[in-house]
Amino acid sequence: MKYQIVIAGIGGQGAVFLVKVLSIASALAHQKCLGTENHGMSQRGGSVSCYVKIGDFYAPAIDEGQADLLIALEGNEALRNIQYLNKDKGVIVMNAPKNFPKVSFETHSVDAFKKAKANEFPIDALNVYMLGVTLALDPHFPFSCKEIEEAITQMNAKVAEKNIVVLHQGINDAKDKK
Amino acid sequence: MKQILMGNDAIALGLIHAGVDMVSGYPGTPSSEILGNFQKFRDKFKLEAYAQWATNEKVGFEVAYAGAISGKRTCATMKQVGLNVASDPLMSASYIGLKGAMLLISCDDPGFYSSQTEQDSRSFAKFARIPVLDPSTPQEAYDMVKLGVELSHQFESIVMLRPVMRVSHAREICEVDDSLHVKANQGNFERNIPRWGAVPPAGRFRQGLEQIDRLEAIKAWNWDHLIKPKTHALKGENVLCLTSGTGDGYVREAISELDIHADVLKLDMPYPLPKEKLEELFVHYNKVIVFEESFPCIEEQLSSPKLYGKLTKHVHVIDEFSKDKVLSAFANAGVIAPSHAYKSEKYTEELPKRPPNMCPGCPHRDVHYAITKVFKKKKSIYTSDIGCYTLGLNQAAIDTILCMGASISMASGFSISDPDKTVIATIGDSTFMHSGVAPLINAVYQNHKFILVILDNSTTAMTGRQTTPERTNPHQIDIKRIVEGCGVSCHEYVYVQDINKTVDFMKSLHEMYKTATAPVVAVVREFCVLDRENAMGRLGNVTVEVDEDKCVACDSCITNYKCPPMHYNDAGKMEIDPFLCAGCGSCLDVICPTDAFVKKEEK
Ligand code: SF4
Ligand code: SF4
Numbered sequence: 001m002k003y004q005i006v007i008a009g010i011g012g013q014g015a016v017f018l019v020k021v022l023s024i025a026s027a028l029a030h031q032k033c034l035g036t037e038n039h040g041m042s043q044r045g046g047s048v049s050c051y052v053k054i055g056d057f058y059a060p061a062i063d064e065g066q067a068d069l070l071i072a073l074e075g076n077e078a079l080r081n082i083q084y085l086n087k088d089k090g091v092i093v094m095n096a097p098k099n100f101p102k103v104s105f106e107t108h109s110v111d112a113f114k115k116a117k118a119n120e121f122p123i124d125a126l127n128v129y130m131l132g133v134t135l136a137l138d139p140h141f142p143f144s145c146k147e148i149e150e151a152i153t154q155m156n157a158k159v160a161e162k163n164i165v166v167l168h169q170g171i172n173d174a175k176d177k178k
Numbered sequence: 179m180k181q182i183l184m185g186n187d188a189i190a191l192g193l194i195h196a197g198v199d200m201v202s203g204y205p206g207t208p209s210s211e212i213l214g215n216f217q218k219f220r221d222k223f224k225l226e227a228y229a230q231w232a233t234n235e236k237v238g239f240e241v242a243y244a245g246a247i248s249g250k251r252t253c254a255t256m257k258q259v260g261l262n263v264a265s266d267p268l269m270s271a272s273y274i275g276l277k278g279a280m281l282l283i284s285c286d287d288p289g290f291y292s293s294q295t296e297q298d299s300r301s302f303a304k305f306a307r308i309p310v311l312d313p314s315t316p317q318e319a320y321d322m323v324k325l326g327v328e329l330s331h332q333f334e335s336i337v338m339l340r341p342v343m344r345v346s347h348a349r350e351i352c353e354v355d356d357s358l359h360v361k362a363n364q365g366n367f368e369r370n371i372p373r374w375g376a377v378p379p380a381g382r383f384r385q386g387l388e389q390i391d392r393l394e395a396i397k398a399w400n401w402d403h404l405i406k407p408k409t410h411a412l413k414g415e416n417v418l419c420l421t422s423g424t425g426d427g428y429v430r431e432a433i434s435e436l437d438i439h440a441d442v443l444k445l446d447m448p449y450p451l452p453k454e455k456l457e458e459l460f461v462h463y464n465k466v467i468v469f470e471e472s473f474p475c476i477e478e479q480l481s482s483p484k485l486y487g488k489l490t491k492h493v494h495v496i497d498e499f500s501k502d503k504v505l506s507a508f509a510n511a512g513v514i515a516p517s518h519a520y521k522s523e524k525y526t527e528e529l530p531k532r533p534p535n536m537c538p539g540c541p542h543r544d545v546h547y548a549i550t551k552v553f554k555k556k557k558s559i560y561t562s563d564i565g566c567y568t569l570g571l572n573q574a575a576i577d578t579i580l581c582m583g584a585s586i587s588m589a590s591g592f593s594i595s596d597p598d599k600t601v602i603a604t605i606g607d608s609t610f611m612h613s614g615v616a617p618l619i620n621a622v623y624q625n626h627k628f629i630l631v632i633l634d635n636s637t638t639a640m641t642g643r644q645t646t647p648e649r650t651n652p653h654q655i656d657i658k659r660i661v662e663g664c665g666v667s668c669h670e671y672v673y674v675q676d677i678n679k680t681v682d683f684m685k686s687l688h689e690m691y692k693t694a695t696a697p698v699v700a701v702v703r704e705f706c707v708l709d710r711e712n713a714m715g716r717l718g719n720v721t722v723e724v725d726e727d728k729c730v731a732c733d734s735c736i737t738n739y740k741c742p743p744m745h746y747n748d749a750g751k752m753e754i755d756p757f758l759c760a761g762c763g764s765c766l767d768v769i770c771p772t773d774a775f776v777k778k779e780e781k
Contacts, residue, residue: 010532012758023182023349033182034315035349038291044537044708045742045758058314059427060348063501065522079525087522101527113757123757 001031002055003142004062008081009073012044014127017155018071019050021131024151025143026054036060049081054142069093069141071134073126075100075109093134095126108137110173125166128152132170145171179356185346188316188354189283189339190215192323197360198253198281199227200245202238204612205641206257207292208346209285213255214644226362231644234582234612235260239267239282246280246336247374248365251327253281258297260284263582263613265302271336272306273385274373275392278365279330279337281323282308286342288424288472289498294564294581296496298473300422303338304449307389309396310338312423312448316350322446329399333392342471344424344498393450401452405445409459412441417513418463420456422448422476425469425499432501436519438508440467451479460484467492467511471499486511535572535742539718539760541673541704542567542633544680546575547739547769549602549631552684558600559592561585563614565606566640566706567633572740576604583613589628589697590621600691601628607657608638608646615660621697622665629687630697632657635704636712643709657701669700675718675762677769707760718762721778726751728774739769 005022009015019035026033035052051062064083067090072078075096082103085092090105095112110133116123135145143151148167153160183191189212193201201216203209217229228245232238235256245252256264261284268282284299303310311326313319319341330337376382412418417440419429426444433440441463445451448470460466460482468477468487477487486492492510494503502520509516536543549560550573562568562576563585570576578588589603605614610632618630634657638644648655661668669690671683683700691698705712729751736744736752743758744765752774765775 019349020182023351027180027182027351033349033351036344037184037347037349045532046534047532057427058430059424059499059501060315060344061428061498061500063520065520076529079527080529083522083524085522103525116757 001142002057003069003140004054004067005052005069005071006062006067006081006084007050007052007071007073008077009048009127010077011046011048013048013073014124015048015050015073018127018131019052021148021151021155022052022054022143024154025147028147028150029143031142032056034058034060047077047080049077069134069138071130072096073130079103089140091138091140093130093137095130108133108174110177115173121166121169125163128163128166129170132167133174135167136171136174179354180351181354182349183316183320183352183354184211184349185313185316185319185341186211187215188320188350188352189323189341189346190219191354192320193253193281193327194219194223194225194360195355195358196251196324196327197363198251198279198327199225199360199362200242200250200252201227201229201255202232202241202252203255203283204232204235204238204260205638205644206260206285207641208287208341208343209255209257209260209283210641210644211346212283214642223358225360231638231646233647235264236267239264239271242280243267243271243276243336245365246276246278247274248367249278250363250365251279251331253283255283256285257293258284258286258299259293259295259581261299261302262297265306268302268306268336272308273382273389274376275334275385275388276330276336277334277368278363279327281326281330282336282338284338284340285346286340286472288342291343294579296472298471298475299338299340300448300475301473303340304475304479307393307450308336308338309333309400309447310340310449311446312340313345314423314426314444315345316348317352318446319345320352320354329396333396335392335396340423342424342498397450397452400447400450401455404447405443405452405456408443412443414462415439415441416464417441418443418459418466420445420466420468420470420476422470425471428499428501428504429469432504432520435501436505436517438514440513445476448476449479451476453479456480457482465511465513467507467513469493469499469504469507472496530745533572534569535740536566536569537707537760538742538758539675539707539762540566541635541702542570543573543739543741544673544675544677544764545604545631545633545702545704546570546573547677548680548684549604550575550738551681551768552688553600553602557598558602559596561588561592561601561603563603563605563609565609565638567604567606570604573738582609583617586614586617586621586630589630590617590624590626593626593628600688603628603630605630605632606639607632607634607636607648610657611647615664618661618664618666618697618699625696627691627694628697629691630699631687632661632699632701633704634701635706635709637706637709639706639708643706661699661701666697666699669698671700671702673702673704675764677764677767681768718760718764720761720763720766721756721759722754722763722765722775723778724752724754725774725776728772730772732771734771735765735769735775739765741765
């Protein structure tokens with residue numbers, strides 16, 4: 001299998017957490033995995049993008065036109081990274097308001113900020129919420145809900161329970177939309 | 179045993195498994211997590227090992243080197259720019275060699291993700307004449323740490339490990355040793371004045387000759403153990419790709435995905451190369467292309483009319499690798515037709531720019547704001563330094579950035595060359611300790627008149643909040659007393675989230691400056707908002723919103739203050755993103771000419 005994911009967001013949203021969860025999930029699924037995090041000067045509020053390459057890869061960065069999935073924790077960051085998607089099969093899962101510009105990819109969007117403002121889930125679990133949405137909506141997503149739950153637990157058992165609740169909230173909200 | 183490791187975790191674990199029990203360095207992205215992770219593994223396995231941040235890379239190197247010549251297995255960590263600082267002892271240590279083992283880890287940053295320059299530490303290894311290992315993945319980084327320590331011991335030479343950002347910050351499932359057999363090793367310095375204290379020319383000359391012999395031996399070893407075994411896998415294509423480090427991954431993926439016929443030979447130790455042996459291989463090929471990041475280190479050691487690379491302008495000369503760049507190189511060398519397999523359309527409408535910016539609520543922002551408010555741009559020069567406060571660039575509150583410590587020495591220079599302007603230098607606490615003290619002594623000694631503001635948040639914030647000297651020993655090491663020890667008084671201001679007070683403090687410095695005959699020095703006691711321990715109780719608890727009727731979209735807040743939550747909404751009015759706002763409330767008072775910022779609620 002070969003599956004490449006770009007995770008985009010802004011500093012402070014926990015994109016790196018998702019890289020860790022997905023690499024643990026890969027190990028659980030007995031898949032090779034290369035991930036990267038763009039650390040550096042971006043403090044809270046700056047653009048952040050991370051790559052996860054599952055399967056037989058040697059170079060950690062993803063090239064333009066290659067990614068199967070783009071998970072965007074913020075809408076504009078989705079647009080900023082859109083060139084990484086594979087023209088034929090790229091899928092976007094993003095947190096964006098309703099009136100967001102249309103793009104020529106299969107796009108699934110939820111307005112997670114609005115939900116967080118309405119206290120439907122805590123804003124610092126936005127990353128996990130979006131992962132739930134992805135699980136529900138991307139049919140090619142290479143991991144099962146069980147694997148993701150297990151990976152979240154391995155990451156940090158103390159807060160796993162809370163995170164898994166939000167994960168399922170994401171899954172359910174996305175299913176309702178469908 | 180399999181473990182999911184980030185490159186810098188893998189390196190730290192490799193150090194433990196290689197029996198290294200003395201690590202010293204200075205933080206710098208992308209190297210910063212190595213030492214911290216080493217500390218974590220050390221504590222987890224209950225090992226006895228020294229692992230501490232030094233005041234700068236030169237000091238870190240020298241501490242580790244002393245350990246090594248006492249027979250211990252040691253390591254110094256830094257980033258490529260830090261190696262410049264440590265280059266002085268490196269050049270000598272390379273002549274002298276060592277007894278135990280010493281791995282010098284210098285992390286490079288192709289693509290300038292968090293550095294001022296894109297240097298190649300391998301070229302520095304070549305300059306210093308020490309062997310260098312170039313890992314391409316976290317797994318290789320782990321293996322090469324162990325190999326490097328062994329080689330260092332065997333050849334009595336410092337060995338460099340040169341990971342790039344895409345290795346240090348990559349994550350991979352790695353195969354690592356199951357068990358731990360390491361014990362702390364005891365150093366025992368044996369006096370040997372001709373070796374350790376050699377004075378030029380006689381002693382050093384002999385050591386220089388020995389260094390050359392050592393290099394020849396390492397070249398032979400490189401061929402026998404690292405290169406030759408790999409030549410059996412070459413398939414006899416027309417084109418040979420010589421790769422090193424991350425370049426290898428991009429080449430392998432590109433040729434397999436696009437079915438390009440080429441042999442790939444990865445050079446794990448790009449210096450010193452067994453030139454003749456390698457060139458013998460070239461007879462079987464029409465073209466040899468070198469893929470390496472960032473400088474032509476391999477290419478410069480080889481010569482052949484068949485060679486294509488950066489020197490011949492067939493491979494890109496700046497920026498990190500990508501498969502697209504690999505394809506361009508193949509096309510430039512006439513191996514394939516030009517291809518756009520790795521190009522795709524970008525979104526071309528305008529998107530909000532998000533240049534690196536200080537965190538919401540960061541005290542540095544207020545200090546920069548106050549400086550530009552009190553010291554008018556036309557009559558001032560703002561020199562600054564390397565750290566989070568560098569991001570004051572966004573507020574147009576910085577005129578120069580050169581390298582660590584230079585804010586103070588350049589302030590000296592400007593005070594002489596452009597005396598009509600007021601020079602205000604800013605520097606962080608960690609950077610002040612790193613390279614700021616010597617230029618301050620120079621300024622006091624020669625009575626240079628400028629203002630120096632030391633921004634003390636008691637941590638090395640930009641690289642991930644590593645400890646600083648005064649953080650660990652606050653009663654012994656104190657910036658105020660250091661400044662006083664340099665012979666000048668130090669004015670102290672304890673930061674509060676009321677920007678008027680910070681402005682008033684700057685005004686008081688301005689007054690003092692008017693009659694001063696020497697540098698006016700101040701320390702602002704701050705905190706980093708991400709530093710739980712220190713920021714506790716000092717963070718704000720108000721949220722701010724904008725009164726749309728009052729906002730006239732004059733840009734004043736967003737250009738002079740530039741807090742990340744501030745943005746224009748669809749109605750063309752300023753809006754504060756509640757999810758980003760830290761609740762400091764600083765923006766309430768001074769920064770809006772129409773007083774449009776209003777308190778919303780206590781958090
Ligand atoms: S990391 Fe700390 S010091 Fe750096 S910008 Fe953020 S709050 Fe300021
Ligand atoms: S209160 Fe204003 S200045 Fe402070 S963090 Fe929020 S938006 Fe930024």
